[in-house]
Amino acid sequence: MRKLAALLIIISVLLMSIHSIFLKNQKGRGEESYLISIDASYVVAQPNTVISIQPPYESKHIRLVQRSINHTGLRIAAAPRNAMTKREIRLRAHKPGRYTFGAEFVLQLNQAPNYHRASENALSSKTREFFLAHHEWYLLDNSRLEAKLIELGLNTTDHETLLENIFNYVLKLANNKPASFNSAAKILELKKANTRERSLLMVALSRKAGIPARIVTGLELTDDPVASPVYWVEVYAVDRWLSYHPGLGYRHSLPVNYVAFDKFGGGIVSGLIPSENITRTGSTRTDYIQNIEISVERVSDSMISPDNTRSEWYQVFMLDRLPSDTREQLSLLMLLPLAALLCSLIRQLVGLHSYGVFTPAILALAVTYADRETTLLILAITLVLVYLGRPTFHQQMSRTPRLSIIFTLVAFSMVIGVSILDYFAAGIDGHLILLPIVIITSLIDRFFSAIELHGYHTAFIRLFWTAVLTVISLPILQQDWLGTLILRYPESHLITLALLILVSSYPFGKYRLPAWLGLLAEPEKKTVIKKNKKRELS
Numbered sequence: 001m002r003k004l005a006a007l008l009i010i011i012s013v014l015l016m017s018i019h020s021i022f023l024k025n026q027k028g029r030g031e032e033s034y035l036i037s038i039d040a041s042y043v044v045a046q047p048n049t050v051i052s053i054q055p056p057y058e059s060k061h062i063r064l065v066q067r068s069i070n071h072t073g074l075r076i077a078a079a080p081r082n083a084m085t086k087r088e089i090r091l092r093a094h095k096p097g098r099y100t101f102g103a104e105f106v107l108q109l110n111q112a113p114n115y116h117r118a119s120e121n122a123l124s125s126k127t128r129e130f131f132l133a134h135h136e137w138y139l140l141d142n143s144r145l146e147a148k149l150i151e152l153g154l155n156t157t158d159h160e161t162l163l164e165n166i167f168n169y170v171l172k173l174a175n176n177k178p179a180s181f182n183s184a185a186k187i188l189e190l191k192k193a194n195t196r197e198r199s200l201l202m203v204a205l206s207r208k209a210g211i212p213a214r215i216v217t218g219l220e221l222t223d224d225p226v227a228s229p230v231y232w233v234e235v236y237a238v239d240r241w242l243s244y245h246p247g248l249g250y251r252h253s254l255p256v257n258y259v260a261f262d263k264f265g266g267g268i269v270s271g272l273i274p275s276e277n278i279t280r281t282g283s284t285r286t287d288y289i290q291n292i293e294i295s296v297e298r299v300s301d302s303m304i305s306p307d308n309t310r311s312e313w314y315q316v317f318m319l320d321r322l323p324s325d326t327r328e329q330l331s332l333l334m335l336l337p338l339a340a341l342l343c344s345l346i347r348q349l350v351g352l353h354s355y356g357v358f359t360p361a362i363l364a365l366a367v368t369y370a371d372r373e374t375t376l377l378i379l380a381i382t383l384v385l386v387y388l389g390r391p392t393f394h395q396q397m398s399r400t401p402r403l404s405i406i407f408t409l410v411a412f413s414m415v416i417g418v419s420i421l422d423y424f425a426a427g428i429d430g431h432l433i434l435l436p437i438v439i440i441t442s443l444i445d446r447f448f449s450a451i452e453l454h455g456y457h458t459a460f461i462r463l464f465w466t467a468v469l470t471v472i473s474l475p476i477l478q479q480d481w482l483g484t485l486i487l488r489y490p491e492s493h494l495i496t497l498a499l500l501i502l503v504s505s506y507p508f509g510k511y512r513l514p515a516w517l518g519l520l521a522e523p524e525k526k527t528v529i530k531k532n533k534k535r536e537l538s
Contacts, residue, residue, distance in 0.1 A: 001505045005498035012494035019489055032109045033065070034221045035299045039102040040269050040292040044093040049287055050077060050272045053089040053103050054217075054262040061256040062221070066106040066484065067328075073099055098290065106299070109221050109257055123212065123236055131212035131236065135265075138204035142185040145208045152205075159211055163235060166209075170202045170246040195247030199231045202246050212236035214263055216243070219296060221257040227294040229268060230258065268294075319487050331483030336361050337496050338482075339473035341503070346472070348503050352465045353458075353522055355446050360469035361477075362439050367470065368477050458522050 042051055051074065058064055069076070074091035093099055123131075134140045146154075152165040174192035176182075184204035187193045193201060199215045206213035213235045220230055232245040232254060243254045261268045271287050319330065339361035346352060354360065443466070450459035476482075486492055 005501040008494045008498035015491035016489045033299050034107045035297045036105045037295045041100045041290040043098050043290050044096050045287045049093045051091045052270050054268050057260040062259050063108045068104045070102040132207050137183050139185045140208050144185050144188045166205045170198045196231045198246035199233045202233045216260045217262040218260040224296045227296045331487040334486040335483045339476045343469045344503050353462050354466040361473050363470040364473035
């Protein structure tokens, strides 16, 4: 076994060396790296307010390599999985106050286009409706808009020609003060606009003409210690989004160093007050962004990305080519084997018994990335239902159908519990997929099975050590940099396999618990047999 472990380590080191050399040879020409820092302070007046930070969009020329978030006093909350919010970084403030937070993004800019799938080009009917909708700043029902469109050829030209006429008209408006922000009708009245107002007017005229359009908020990748957001327009025409900058005259496309952050009108940083707070208190929005500072700095090329200019078979093994949100999830997945390795090492050396080796790592994942209220809710419901339901079914059923019944009851009760928490305005994370309900249900069922087979003492000791291993696994799952590194070199997990093999060959329980922890050691194995009870174990 030791020879196999040594062979796996040698193969892993060899593959990582080849991988590293390959990546260096694939480095594209003209590639630059930029660090974008966003520091903000936000005044929260309503409990459970959610603060959103929009990460940069990737494109054919720009790739998001790394990101980090600083959120003292705020908790990360999962964003709803829809087109508008799935990219957001959400921070929840459970009580009113002033909060400071920051985000850093490392981007790579390549003058040559990368292999990039523009999945958002497809426009669903629901999304089309959203980008044609009325807005308080667009005032689509205003007569000035319709009159101007008729003047620009609404009834006499096709959409492409009309779009060019709209762009040329907005481009020729007189300049307005940079800080002003008027509605579309007011801009038509004043006949002058700044860059943001030009974008707003172009979107309003396009939507009024039945052409889906949106304002894009982004940044220009150039050294700027005090960067300001830039605004442009994207219009859906000829089955794809076309970019227009009505302030600088760019049409159909923008310079490659323009990176988009927000395409839905919320801005780079925004806040959302829970609807139940507004409904119950009748209060208007009183929270606001007190200060926001953005800097863009060109940095040395510390990260090397694969060449994505072609779709070749070997790209399957280049995980850096994946979108940033996918890479983030996979990097977390890459940390789970390390947590399992640590649990195996502790169990093997000290001779501990817990409910599984991988279970503590999964539970640590749930505790780290699920909302606290959600975690406690499901754990409480599971404990109660398993405790009450198991004695009802265990005499007539085997473990598998009994477990399925308990899981069904947990799912049903969880829906009621979420509704109760929402009624009392408690912060609740609806993305329960992060919390492994099946694992918890099975864990509790195994706990009561251990009571039957080994007694209460052993069952509670194993539950205790499962909780201890879960806590020990938590720091590993919080090392984002390590997950990113392993994702870059996934062959490094061959070393993890080698270490697991070495751990398995080590004598079990060589180092016993000290005497002062004797109460936490399992007693000698002794099966507890209850009279006149036969149970089918599966």
